[in-house]
Amino acid sequence: VARDQEGRLVVRVFGSYWTRSESDDPAAVTAALVDWNARLRSPHVSIAHLKLWADGTLFSDGALLLQPSCGAHPSVGKMTFSGAHIAAQTRAVQEAGFDMHVHGDADGSARTVLDAFAQVQKEIGRGNSRHLIAHNTLVAPEDLPRYAEMGVMANCTPLWGTDYHGQYRTIYTELLGAERVEERVFPYGDLVRSGAVVTFGADLPGVDVDEIPPLTQIEAAMTRKRPGFPQDEAFVPRQRIGLVDALRAYTVNAAYQVRMEHQLGSIEVGKRADLVVLGADLFGVAPEDVHS
Numbered sequence: 001v002a003r004d005q006e007g008r009l010v011v012r013v014f015g016s017y018w019t020r021s022e023s024d025d026p027a028a029v030t031a032a033l034v035d036w037n038a039r040l041r042s043p044h045v046s047i048a049h050l051k052l053w054a055d056g057t058l059f060s061d062g063a064l065l066l067q068p069s070c071g072a073h074p075s076v077g078k079m080t081f082s083g084a085h086i087a088a089q090t091r092a093v094q095e096a097g098f099d100m101h102v103h104g105d106a107d108g109s110a111r112t113v114l115d116a117f118a119q120v121q122k123e124i125g126r127g128n129s130r131h132l133i134a135h136n137t138l139v140a141p142e143d144l145p146r147y148a149e150m151g152v153m154a155n156c157t158p159l160w161g162t163d164y165h166g167q168y169r170t171i172y173t174e175l176l177g178a179e180r181v182e183e184r185v186f187p188y189g190d191l192v193r194s195g196a197v198v199t200f201g202a203d204l205p206g207v208d209v210d211e212i213p214p215l216t217q218i219e220a221a222m223t224r225k226r227p228g229f230p231q232d233e234a235f236v237p238r239q240r241i242g243l244v245d246a247l248r249a250y251t252v253n254a255a256y257q258v259r260m261e262h263q264l265g266s267i268e269v270g271k272r273a274d275l276v277v278l279g280a281d282l283f284g285v286a287p288e289d290v291h292s
Helices: 026-039 083-095 107-122 141-150 170-176 178-184 188-193 214-223 243-250 251-255
Strands: 013-019 043-051 097-103 132-135 152-154 199-200
Touching: 013 083, 013 188, 026 043, 026 083, 026 178, 083 097, 083 107, 083 199, 097 107, 097 214, 107 141, 107 152, 152 188, 152 251, 170 178, 188 199, 199 243, 214 243, 243 251
Parallel strands: 013 043, 043 097, 097 132, 132 152, 152 199
Antiparallel strands: none
């Protein structure tokens, strides 16, 4: 905030307050979010989301599966928060006029969060809420339509939908089996086609610094290959999306996520000229060359 007030901040910052434990009181957490939103603000800084780690990572058995994993020690994993607590926290945040940003790394976790959001909508309605599930690593096919139906956004990291580090294909296949991988791993194309509002991000520090650039992630979304590795076999190729949808995820949809669609996200009269000029027309570039 101080840097922005001095005219030295060259990016927009959309931050969040966070909750990590079931022992956190939803009312107290929401009050802290309201306080941060009021105190820590400037023309280019805003804190208007609550980040809730509903689970940990699937790799560490810290996310909930609908069916047990494969291998010598099958498990369904676990969640950090119960559905009841997620619903209570969501209701408190929504009634205060803010949005939830919920971490979900497996299909059981995604369903639990969606059920919690549905419970809140049943109690107080959808209102103007723009709650979001981040990562969406696994989503059951029957849960995909619920995002659009309830107005829940899906934030995704396309690079993870490739054979990331040359390992993800093997890791996920051994963990879940080939059928589950094909059906529900990183279902970003399915989410886009379902009508959900999908946004993209790099999830630093979940990726390396050189993997942050949007063009890297956009290429991954289009090809389901690691940028710079055109010889890769596409990872669940049916989940590929086109350039227009990939660009929307980083522009108009992202602006909608942070409630700035009236100012950002598209080139229109009256909107802010937050623009980048690229060295080539992406619509004339081969998908495997977009990152360069």
